[in-house]
Amino acid sequence: MEPLSSHxxxxxxxxxxPPLPLLSPDELPAPIPWLGHAPGPVASLDERTxxxxxxxxxxxxxxxxxxxxxxxxxxSSTAAVLPTAARPVKPxxxxxxxxxxxxxxxRSIRVLVWVRRGSQxxxxxxxxxxxxxxxxxxxxxxxxxxxxxxxxxVEGFLLADPFVTAMTLLSTHTVYRGLLWSLGTLALTxxxxxxxxxxxxxxxxxxHFVAWLxxxxxxxxxxxxxxxxxxxxxxxxxxLLYAFLLAAVVGSAIGGLFDPICIVVRAIGLSVIPAxxxxxxxxxxxxxxxxxxxxxxxxxxVQDFLAAQVWQSKQFYFHQTWFIGFLFVAILFMNRxxxxxxxxxxxxxxxxxGVFSRFALFGMEKDxxxxxxxxxxLVHCQGADxxxxxxxxxxxxxxxxxxxxxxxxxxVIKFRFLPNRRSTVTKPDTGRRTALAAAGAGLVAxxxxxxxxxxxxxxxxxxxRPPGSVEESEFLERCIRCAECMKVCPNNALHPAFFEAGVExxxxxxxxxxxxxxxxxxxxxxxxxxxxxxxxxTEKEKMGLGQKPxxxxxxxxxxxxxxxxxxxxxxxxxxxxCPTSPKAIWVEEADVPKRDAMPGADGKEPAMLTxxxxxxxxxxxxxxxxxxxxxxxxVQDQPAVYVTSVGETRSKTNVILLxxxxxxxT
Amino acid sequence: xxxxLSRREWITRVGTTGLVLGGSALIARAAWDQxxxxxxLKQGERQVRDFRLLREEPLEAAEIAIAKxxxxxxxxxxxxxxxxxxxxxxxxxxxxxxxxxxIGWDRMPIQAANTNPDVVSTVVELVYNAGAKNVxxxxxxxxxxNRCFQRSGIWRAAYSKGAEVILPGEHRFRTMRLKGEVLDExxxxxxxxxxxKVINVPVAKHHNLAKYTGAMKNWYGLLGGRRNRLHQxxxxxxxxxxxxxxxxxxxxxxxxxxxxxxxxxxxxDDTKMVxxxxxxxxxxxxxxxxxxxxxQKRENIAYLAMAQAxxxxxxxxxxxxxxxx
Numbered sequence: 004m005e006p007l008s009s010h011x012x013x014x015x016x017x018x019x020x021p022p023l024p025l026l027s028p029d030e031l032p033a034p035i036p037w038l039g040h041a042p043g044p045v046a047s048l049d050e051r052t053x054x055x056x057x058x059x060x061x062x063x064x065x066x067x068x069x070x071x072x073x074x075x076x077x078x079s080s081t082a083a084v085l086p087t088a089a090r091p092v093k094p095x096x097x098x099x100x101x102x103x104x105x106x107x108x109x110r111s112i113r114v115l116v117w118v119r120r121g122s123q124x125x126x127x128x129x130x131x132x133x134x135x136x137x138x139x140x141x142x143x144x145x146x147x148x149x150x151x152x153x154x155x156x157v158e159g160f161l162l163a164d165p166f167v168t169a170m171t172l173l174s175t176h177t178v179y180r181g182l183l184w185s186l187g188t189l190a191l192t193x194x195x196x197x198x199x200x201x202x203x204x205x206x207x208x209x210x211h212f213v214a215w216l217x218x219x220x221x222x223x224x225x226x227x228x229x230x231x232x233x234x235x236x237x238x239x240x241x242x243l244l245y246a247f248l249l250a251a252v253v254g255s256a257i258g259g260l261f262d263p264i265c266i267v268v269r270a271i272g273l274s275v276i277p278a279x280x281x282x283x284x285x286x287x288x289x290x291x292x293x294x295x296x297x298x299x300x301x302x303x304x305v306q307d308f309l310a311a312q313v314w315q316s317k318q319f320y321f322h323q324t325w326f327i328g329f330l331f332v333a334i335l336f337m338n339r340x341x342x343x344x345x346x347x348x349x350x351x352x353x354x355x356x357g358v359f360s361r362f363a364l365f366g367m368e369k370d371x372x373x374x375x376x377x378x379x380x381l382v383h384c385q386g387a388d389x390x391x392x393x394x395x396x397x398x399x400x401x402x403x404x405x406x407x408x409x410x411x412x413x414x415v416i417k418f419r420f421l422p423n424r425r426s427t428v429t430k431p432d433t434g435r436r437t438a439l440a441a442a443g444a445g446l447v448a449x450x451x452x453x454x455x456x457x458x459x460x461x462x463x464x465x466x467x468r469p470p471g472s473v474e475e476s477e478f479l480e481r482c483i484r485c486a487e488c489m490k491v492c493p494n495n496a497l498h499p500a501f502f503e504a505g506v507e508x509x510x511x512x513x514x515x516x517x518x519x520x521x522x523x524x525x526x527x528x529x530x531x532x533x534x535x536x537x538x539x540x541t542e543k544e545k546m547g548l549g550q551k552p553x554x555x556x557x558x559x560x561x562x563x564x565x566x567x568x569x570x571x572x573x574x575x576x577x578x579x580x581c582p583t584s585p586k587a588i589w590v591e592e593a594d595v596p597k598r599d600a601m602p603g604a605d606g607k608e609p610a611m612l613t614x615x616x617x618x619x620x621x622x623x624x625x626x627x628x629x630x631x632x633x634x635x636x637x638v639q640d641q642p643a644v645y646v647t648s649v650g651e652t653r654s655k656t657n658v659i660l661l662x663x664x665x666x667x668x669t
Numbered sequence: 670x671x672x673x674l675s676r677r678e679w680i681t682r683v684g685t686t687g688l689v690l691g692g693s694a695l696i697a698r699a700a701w702d703q704x705x706x707x708x709x710l711k712q713g714e715r716q717v718r719d720f721r722l723l724r725e726e727p728l729e730a731a732e733i734a735i736a737k738x739x740x741x742x743x744x745x746x747x748x749x750x751x752x753x754x755x756x757x758x759x760x761x762x763x764x765x766x767x768x769x770x771x772i773g774w775d776r777m778p779i780q781a782a783n784t785n786p787d788v789v790s791t792v793v794e795l796v797y798n799a800g801a802k803n804v805x806x807x808x809x810x811x812x813x814x815n816r817c818f819q820r821s822g823i824w825r826a827a828y829s830k831g832a833e834v835i836l837p838g839e840h841r842f843r844t845m846r847l848k849g850e851v852l853d854e855x856x857x858x859x860x861x862x863x864x865x866k867v868i869n870v871p872v873a874k875h876h877n878l879a880k881y882t883g884a885m886k887n888w889y890g891l892l893g894g895r896r897n898r899l900h901q902x903x904x905x906x907x908x909x910x911x912x913x914x915x916x917x918x919x920x921x922x923x924x925x926x927x928x929x930x931x932x933x934x935x936x937x938d939d940t941k942m943v944x945x946x947x948x949x950x951x952x953x954x955x956x957x958x959x960x961x962x963x964x965q966k967r968e969n970i971a972y973l974a975m976a977q978a979x980x981x982x983x984x985x986x987x988x989x990x991x992x993x994x
Contacts (some may be wrong), residue, residue, distance in 0.1 A: 141815035143834060147777045147786065147822030190741060274993040284840065291840055306840040316838035382728040522813050523935075524775055524820070566901060575878050577898040580811070584935035614861065619877070 018290035025465040033431045051546075091168045103377050103599060112418065116409045119201065123208040128634055130205040133157040134272055135313050137490040144428055150542065152530055156181070158487050160264045162207065166191045167265075167483055168242075170258050170269040171380040171534050174480035175249035179535040180332045185552040189359060197356045200346055201385060201402030206263035207346050211385065214338040230342055231384040233432075237347050241433045244354035246445030254476060255449045255507055256534065259483025261351050266331070269486035269510065273321045273499065276330030280314045299409060322488065322498035322515055346402065347387050355430070357399035361429035365403075374415045380407035390416060402529040450506065457505025462657055464647035467514040468629065469497055470521060471529040471540040474653045481536035484510040488528035488537055494519035496630065497528060512537075514555065516630025516646050521555065523582035547627075556628025557650040557659060558587070558621045564643035565614035571597035576618050577632035577644050585627035590617035623650060623659055719915040720867040721950065722759065724765050730754050732989040733949040735913065735958065740944045742787040742924045748922065749948035750795055752992040759934035760866060767864040768832070769790055769916075771871045771887055772808040772823050774933050775816040781940040782873045782933050783817070786826035788922040788946065792870055793830040803864075807835040808890045809842075809858045835860050842893035849909025851902050853951040856893035866917040873923040873943075873959040875931030879903050880969050881960035882932060884919045885911040885976065904971035908992040909960040911952060911972075911981050919955045923962045953982025954989055 084128040097105040107113075137157040158181070161167060163394050165185040172178055200207045218227075247258030259265045283306075290302030310316040321327075337344035346353050366388070373390025381391050388400035390407035391416055408416040427432055457463060458475060469488055472478050489497040489512055496519035499510040512528070514521060529537040545553045557575075566572040578588040595616055621644075628646050636642035650659050674682075732824040734752035736745040748757055760766060770784035778786055789806060796804050806827040810817040814836045824834050833840070842856035861867065871887035878900055879886060888910035889896060899906040923945040930939040943962050949955040953976045959965040967973050973984045983989065 031672075058928070139815050141819030141824060143828035144817045146825060147820055152818060153821070260708065288840060292843070303840065306838060310836075310838045310840075316836060318839060405853070414943070513864050522775060524817065525813070525816070572901050573878065573903070574900050576879055576900045579900070579932060582935060582941060584930050586930055635897045637895070637901070639895070641811055 007027035008258060014361075033042045057491050062337075091525045101412045102379065103375055103413055104414075105518055106127050106414045108409045108411065112405055112408045116405050117359045120406060122202045123211065126203045127205050127208045130160055130267065133159060133272075134268065134276070134490065137487060137531060138315050138526075139491070139493050140311060140315075151525065151527070153470065153491070153527065157491075158485075158531045158533045159184075159482070161268070161485055161487065163188045163193075163263050164262060164352060164533075166258065166355045167256075167534065168404070169248065169355060170251040170256045170483070174254050174256055175477070175535075179481070179533070180539075182533060188356075190358050192356045193362050193364070195365045196360040196388070196398060196401055196403045197353065198403045199356055200353050201348075201404040204263055204346075204352075206350075207343070207402070208632045209335070209339060210329070210343045210346055212344040214292060216519050217339060227342075228378045228520065230352065230380045231381045231387050232391075233389045233400065234347075236341075236342075237387060237400060238433050238437075240350050240354040240433070240602050241357070241431045242437060242441035243349060244351040244358070245442040246448070247351050249442040250449050250500065251480075253446055253449045254480050255452075256451070256479065256481055256483050257507060257509075258351055259485060260482060261344065261349060261508065262485070263350050263352050265483055265485040266334075268490065269406055269499070270327050270331035271326045272486050272490040274331060277319045277321060277324070278312055278328065280309070280318055283309060283320060298498075315493075317495075319495045320518060321495075322518070323501050324499065326501075327499065327510070333496045343385055343387075346385070347400070356400070357431055360401070363398065365418065365420050366398055366424070366427060367408075368417045369396060369426045370415050371426060371502075372416070373413045375413055377412065379410040379412065380416060381406060383410045396427045399431045420556060436490060439564050452507040455505060457502075457508065462648065463505075464649065465513065465515075465662050466500065466508070467516075468628070468651065468653070469512055469514060469528045469537050469543055470553045471526065471538040472555075472653055473535060473538060474553045476656075478511070478536050478653075479507060481534040482511045483534055483536075485533065486510070486512075487531040488512045489535065490530045491527045492519065493525060493527070494522050494634075496521055500541050509595040514630060514646075516633035517642060517656060518634075520580075520630040520632075520634040521628075523631075545669075551652075552628045552649055554584070554652045556634050556648045557623050557626050558628065558630075558646050559618060561641075561643045564638050564641065565619070566637070566643070567593075567595075567618045571614045571615075572618060573616050574621065574637065576635045576637060577618055578617070578619055580635045581630040582629060583625055583627060585625065587622050587627065588619050589622060590619050593618055613657055619644070626650070673676075676959045678950065681843070697762045700898075702733045705840075713819045713916075717913055717915070718862045720864070720868075721915050721919065730758070731992040732951055733947065733954050733958070733986055734992045734994065735945060735947050736994050738994060739902075740942070742922070742946070743791040745924060745944065745946040746788045746920065746922075746948075747795065748792040748994045750792075750944040752994045753918075753948045753950075755849065756795040756799035759868075760796055760801050762800040763802045764800070765805070765863075766796050766801045766866040766868065767805045767807065767828075767861055768796070768806060768868045768870055769861055769887065769890060770806065770823055770922075771890070772814075772817045774813040775820055775888065776934060778819055778857070779937055780823050780934045781872065781874065781927045782935075783821040783823065784870050784922045785924050786822035788869055788920070788924065790825050790826035790830045790832075792868060792920060793832040795825050796868070796903040797831060803934060804830075804832040805835055805860055805864070806832045807837065807858075807860045809837040809893060810890075813844055837893075839893075847909060847913045847918040849906070849912060851899070851905045852892075852909040852913075852923075854980060858891050858893060861891050864915075867914070869916040869919045871921055871926045872926070873921050874927035874963055875932070875963050879907065879972065881956070881963055881965045883921050884954045885972060886913050887954055888914045907972040908975040908979060911976055912979060914961045915952075915981075919947075919949050919952045921949075921955050921959045923947060923959060926963050928963050949989075951986075951989060953977060954986035955983060957984040958986040 010611060084637040098107045099105055134154060136155050139151060161180040162184040165188050168185040190339040191198055243261060250257050287302040287306050290298045293299060334345055340397050371392040372450045379389060380485055384390055385404045385407035386400045386402040390396060390398040405418060408418055431537060470479060485498060496514050497512045498515045500508050501511045503513055504511050524546060526540050526542055529539045562568040574591055578586060579591055593616055594613050597612045597614045599612055602609050631647045632644045633642050633646050636644050649657050651657055686892040731753050734749045736749035739745060770789045772783050776782035793804050798977050818836055827834050839857060841859050843859055844854055845857040846854055869887055871883050873883045876882040885907050891910060891914060923943045926943050927934045927939055928941045940960050945962060947955050947958055953973060959975055960967055960970055967984045976982060977984050
């Protein structure tokens, strides 16, 4: 079966004319020497390539793909030249273990391939370390008054992400603080091409690893070669990029849903790590609960270590995170059908860097004349960027992994600075109309989402944003759904929204007080937010020392469920946990009637008793909406006190009290 | 006979079937919960953790000591323990000693919601000097423990004196049978009960529901699970916990106390300097005296009367052998 054409217009890609004149049949070597019928060297081809390797201008070299099969070899003129060539250049030492002519790759390339592997491992390890450190762990050496901040720039990978910068630049017309670091990634791309994808990106490394670990039926031989050729579907990522950038222009950083760094933080942070903790916790609990002292100690020690280094001391749960985990596994599974599925097909960051890699100073040069169509380059290709002879190299798709040059036994591929671009396509191969249509789709999708009632008209009461969040439409301009805030929250209070914040707000952070409340003195979510959707507020600003505190919502009582209100039972745990001073929850002392549970003697009506209770009330001018009351309410299934977003500091419309009527006298 | 089974095959096949059936039967029998009473069979005796000194005490040994001279928390603590006969009275050579301060809240020392760190570190020092092998300082906090331990200053203070500071992790709780009046089965924080001696080092403060909290209420830090249900009968549950947990020694920090907005406070204006430290072998008496320091009367604190009725101690602290220094 003829494979799908990889290019819209093959003539753009196919060499306009063969690079070398065609030879007469008796000058041609056998087509693929090491697959030939007879073992041993193929004289003519070896001599030609050897001569070329020595810098001699071969009179003619065959274009292998144009050679008809079965032509007998003949002595060419280069063979005669060879002995007399008294050049100082020593011929390369051929490696008999390598296929084909056995010309070894340059030492620098062989070293660089290993450096690249080391870089991938190191950056992936760094990424995981930062993710493990995205939580506050106190210190024995810290003083009581020390401010609580994370010691590491745990959001560093996101700060280095130019796609995030581009989206927020288009939506807010500013580059937020640390996002300036992404210029470094851009500079790297402008010099070396998409090295970020092949050398740094943790999701790319994960794909590289998974595609290697679980090769599919397309993982070997001819089908693997076919899978690694450039395919039409690789354009999809460019169309996605254009759609996301135009969505940013109309005010939504929704592209973060597809940003690879956001995906790994979100999926590993909210799904993989909590799931691993769940499994490890249950496994080690068996050891801890055994009756053998040594087993108990070991189990406890391991749990202590994991709690202090990898996760935290209690199990975290995340709202509907099964969906994030499922998509993550599904994406990785797609490697069985398309190797490096995400990088090649969907990654908008890869596409962004692909657009810029056209200006890269470093690149590939091909000597088609030497190519024997052995396809070893394709076997190892990561980006599906057409490294093989006979077609032009696709610089925008190339991950700069250098595998092709390392694999090439014929000295065809050379990576160098300022290569000639005779056989390179630098621009993304996208159709103009489709690109325009995609961009248009991004442009209209956001207004369409917003005329649904979720944003302006009928804001969801449970879409409680983290403290320090900017006003909702500006929030959507900035939030990239990276989940850093949810990972760092010490109380497991922040969760990825499903549709609470509208379809556009998918996976943006919301506070679910029933699972965890907002810790009064904590400002870590703002510290790790890379885009300023949550501002870097101070404790003083948040707690309102000498100023108005930051409010994220207001608590309300459901008096029908509240124990002192409707069941004549003392409680007020809510009041105990209320962190403000004076407390936003105040109590009304009351002696209330309570019917005795048992009927009186002789079948009389049960006696009426009197119980003293304290009935709680909320002072909306003092309530900061932290949700501690809702978290600790003993009415387990549906608490008798709950927080909604109304009264939040960031909004001028989502309010209860008359403006200016703030009772926070300092 | 060629189509009939060979003897060997017959034995193999029937034998395999028999083995699978027998194996299944064995597993099912071993795991059989006849009558469905698996949970009921887990009934146990009431467990009590009594760390009090059991040996005969000299008649003149003080039962409660109150240090009220000076304002330095460390020297007040030293004075109170000294007045009670010194730490050597309570600690034997090679003991593993657990110190249980109040590290419940993400508050700084000046807000007086947790035990003063200098009081804790002084107790650690005294215990080590008395010959203890290992001193553990821990609590099961209400707020995020990392924050509570760091910002209370107790982590740093206790660590600097060589104590092992254990942060509460979910895996450190095991269900135990308290068999109290309202507390039956409850997850208990193990590091607090795996010890030779236990010293309770609470802070005296205001609490809107219980009116006053100190030594006895500090045992809330023993429990995991959803502690919020306890408040429906806070007095009985405090008494239940004090029944379960009988410490070697109680040292109440009343250097700076929270007089309103308890138990968290949050504002320095809610606190008052009292500059006292109370040491006692009777946690009920210590609380009965402690409540006076925040302006309460022992008659108003229901759990004190319950504890006295259960014979856990006396609310009449003035009748004990007392030393004031």
